[in-house]
Amino acid sequence: MRRIGRRDIVAAALIAVLAGAAFTSPPLAILRGLSLDVLTALRGKLVGDIRDPAASPVVVLAIDQESYETPPFKDSPTITWTRELARVLNAVMDGGARVIGFDVIFKSSIEQSEIPFGDAPLGTRMKGFDRDYLRVLRQGADAGKLVLGDIQNDNPERPFPGQLLAARPQNIRALNVHTDPDHVIRRMPLAFAIGGKPVPLMALELASRGLGATAEFLPDGATRLAGYTIPSAEPNTLTLNFRGAGRDIPVFSFADLHGCVEKGDGEFFRRAFGGKVVIIGSVLNFDDRKLTSMRLGGGHDGTPAPRCARKALAQSVRAARSDVAGVFVHATAVRNLMEGDAVSELGFPWRSIIAILVAGMIAFAACLLAPTGTVIAWLAVTAVYSACAVALFVRAIALPLTEPALAGLAAGALMIGYRFVIADREERFLRKSFAFYLAPQVIDTMVASGKMPALGGEMRNVTVFFSDVAGFSSIAEKMTPTELVALMNDYLSEMTDIIESHGGYVDKYVGDSIVAVFGAPVDDPDHASHAVRAALQCRDRLDELNRSHPAFQGRGLAHRIGLNSGEAVVGNIGSRRRFNYTVMSDTVNVASRLEGANKYYGTSIMASEMTVAQTGATIAWRELDTVRVQGRDEPIRIYEPLAEGYQETREQGLAAANYDKGLACWRAREFTQAAECFGRDASYDPPSRLFAKRASELAAKPPPADWTPVNTLEGK
Structure with missing residues (x-):
């Protein structure tokens, strides 16, 4: 396989453009019809697709x-x-x-x-x-x-x-x-x-x-x-x-x-x-009798x-023929x-682009391979592309077929001719690396479109995932830098794999913290449910690591996760020379505050009412409190996810029921009854223990008449 230089790349690109444009040009419009005929014949032979x-x-x-x-x-x-x-x-x-x-x-x-x-x-x-x-x-x-x-x-x-x-x-x-x-x-x-x-x-x-x-x-x-x-x-x-x-x-x-x-x-x-x-x-x-796009495969x-x-005539069932x-x-x-089953054909621009792309693949293959290898590459690309085209044609979407195939064949021949006519020179390869820190999905889009990323953003409904390791400073003090780096790499790798497996995009790592977003850059109508499931799995996975992973054993590593859903600006944000695909808005701020609020309630995962509203019955929740976070005047209700769907344990269900009764009494200023409800599970449930103490204090010393059941969280 030979190395290719800049001139080879330019030549291959020009040949691809010329071949693709030529075979999709108006003088060769007959090829467009031929594509429909071939697709109809291939679908009939390979798939059948006969409706009742x-x-x-x-x-x-x-x-x-x-x-x-x-x-x-x-x-x-x-x-x-x-x-x-x-x-x-x-x-x-x-x-x-x-x-x-x-x-x-x-x-x-x-x-x-x-x-x-x-x-x-x-x-x-x-x-x-x-x-x-x-x-x-x-x-x-x-x-x-x-x-x-x-x-x-x-x-x-x-x-x-x-x-x-x-x-x-x-x-x-x-x-x-x-x-x-x-x-x-x-x-x-x-x-x-x-x-x-x-x-x-x-x-x-x-x-x-x-x-x-x-x-x-x-x-x-x-x-x-x-x-x-x-x-x-x-x-x-x-x-x-x-x-x-x-x-x-x-x-x-x-x-x-x-x-x-x-x-x-x-x-x-x-x-x-x-x-x-x-x-x-x-x-x-x-x-x-009419010739139609069934003419190659035969019609009935x-x-x-x-x-x-009357009894049917012997010749009533006729063999397939080119006309109908x-x-x-x-x-x-x-x-x-x-x-609603008419064929959707691509317009002229897309037909040309596809022909140019296929011609480009074959032209670049001809740059690297011997002529025999180029022919094999053309056959392979044509076969794979034809299979995709037939699969889409089953769904009544017609891709151009003959134009890309012929454009690829012509591009390969022209590129082989270029290599023979122009003597090979000393090969050079120049690689230009750009420091764009983008999501894989954004990079895929860039490559497919041929467009470089640019500054700009859009409003999108997303769920922000904010996590932080509890007591990280004290853990770091007891470890050597090498041990700390190895521990955090293992932790961040495990958590990132879980987040990405649920469709999340990791925006950034800030020390031991992870900022992730669900619902961008790829649209996901169930982003809230996927974010909660990722948080629950992250919690369970960390428990497994603490039990079984040598680097985690004895350290009691714990983390807090905050989840919030809402409108946010997502896109490429930064300077003109360096930028990142990220998310910004009050939605991010609230997720960060909820992550910190876990410390106050003794929970590991906390979500806003906005996230709960978008998950429906896919998650079992219990309401924790109504709070006012720093930087936001409007109070919000906060919740703790217990399990997916209806998979919570009996103990979790009983504790949640007691907590709900206590919270209702709390908001009704019935503090004695609230303390009694919360006290039933206070021995093992930190939120119940917190509210039992608060309710007992207010029962002994009732609040003023203008008291509201809203807890103002100071700081993060």
């Missing part, structure tokens, strides 16, 4: 090959199917379908036929033929259960005027799709602007009616449906998520449903279509649904919208 078709909120009513081969439709043009279609539609609506959308367009009617038939055109003799069909359209439209489709472009396709009139304009929606330059459908448009107002397209309209919600078009260009903000990598589009490779959509054959109507099985329609969004579309091998024309009247019937593009979009 029975749970699908959308189903397809297919005009399929079986329909064309079944009487009375066999050898009949589709314009003659309208009466039977009306019967099926009526049964579907009676079965409880939420809405029916048409992915088929009947552009003409037999009533408009100009074919000669005797002494008059055929259309004249067929007047009224579509009456039943138009009546069903009107009934469905009036109930908000029917949406007809059209195509809006330079050569628009629309249903014949009678249908448009029956369905009313508000129930006509566009079936347009978004086709990428490589003729693949990966996204669906959401709305068209008509008269300056956005009008939903078919998929969004069906999902809106299926959910009983109205699509919201936000000022920033985003679209929200039933609380779900639709991710849009391209403005006004939805990136399709083909989780089940088309197999998560149930398909009902029109021929079978027609037979079911003839059979009079209304219960089947209620089971099949109750509460569903239904899309009518053509499912044939030769008509309306849905999953055959349960049948009612267009109706499944709309059905997938509707399911994505109703389940």
Whole structure:
């Protein structure tokens, strides 16, 4: 492995930037679509991720090959199917379908036929033929259960005027799709602007009616449906998520449903279509086939649904193929919208950054390794990155895949070329060390973002942990400096490990004291509970050390811990040349005062009422007193944690109950009864002993009328 110099680093960085930027540039936008295709194929092969078709909120009513081969439709043009279609539609609506959308367009009617038939055109003799069909359209439209489709472009396709009139304009929606330059459908448009107002397209309209919600078009260009903000990598589009490779959509054959109507099985329609969004579309091998992001792994024309009247054809289960019937593009979009499961793609800046980072790793590997090693490194990075990308794609988050892989390959090749073209010189390595004392989490953030830390802070709700060794000066006097340093290193190491294992950040050591913060720099909604658990474990661990550790035995080491929760300023604070990630506020001051107050009450851990309020039932507490600490006028209630949850011992529970009764009597100026309650446990419980003495004194000499049960703590 060779050493690299400054020029190598600069060259690797430039190559990484150029390669990453080139493969994510607009001229190579086709790679972005290819990433979706590869991710869809890998997810299907490695994970499967097929959702239950029975749970699908959308189903397809297919005009399929079986329909064309079944009487009375066999050898009949589709314009003659309208009466039977009306019967099926009526049964579907009676079965409880939420809405029916048409992915088929009947552009003409037999009533408009100009074919000669005797002494008059055929259309004249067929007047009224579509009456039943138009009546069903009107009934469905009036109930908000029917949406007809059209195509809006330079050569628009629309249903014949009678249908448009029956369905009313508000129930006509566009079936347009978004086709990428490589003729693949990966996204669906959401709305068209008509008269300056956005009008939903078919998929969004069906999902809106299926959910009983109205699509919201936000000022920033985003679209929200039933609380779900639709991710849009391209403005006004939805990136399709083909989780089940088309197999998560149930398909009902029109021929079978027609037979079911003839059979009079209304219960089947209620089971099949109750509460569903239904899309009518053509499912044939030769008509309306679409390439989608399933093209590499293969897609399916849905999953055959349960049948009612006819036996399934042998070819009803089809093999996967590169294209799918267009109706499944709309059905997938509707399911994505109703389940909040559309794919979230990264924007251009993040795609470029990821490509540059991957290219950078390979470029730096090429600086250090031989060409064979570089190829192995590229394969390893690509495999690991691909696994991460597939794992995220299972959660509908699409990372760029082909762009980083190709950028890394190009960067490795260019770096190998650089090394061959420019002769290797004497290697130099310059290391610059900065004296920034930061939390590991802050350093990780800095490295990930590429930004150096800077002065500044923010307000955050945190819990401050303040501890101090009791009688440290007297202990230090009896030890040599070497022994003292070894003892404190062991003590601070053990306590720090516990604090950090509970998510705390050690701000500083001040001699034998530890100042730590929970809830920063990493957010932690349970910071108060974690701080208390850390304090309890620190107490127990010190007891173990005193019993078993040779350096601690016979010294009776004890510590006091103060805990307080509240708003504090956290961030990089100090001079412009040297600073530290720390915490500042009155919250820190109170924690420090509570640590010192343990000496007065004979406790080892004390917390404020603010900390108790944020722990809920996760900790068993007993209230100690109401105090006023130095530097703060407002009194606060202080508590001692007994154990986690409900794990306190029976003795602790009884002592806490007696203490609570005594404290209530104390605050009610019933000092004799208070002394009696506190006295029950005074022999072994220091707080009870303290209050028993105070209560006895006040019982003998009652305080003035303006006395309040608040203890003012002087000093630390």
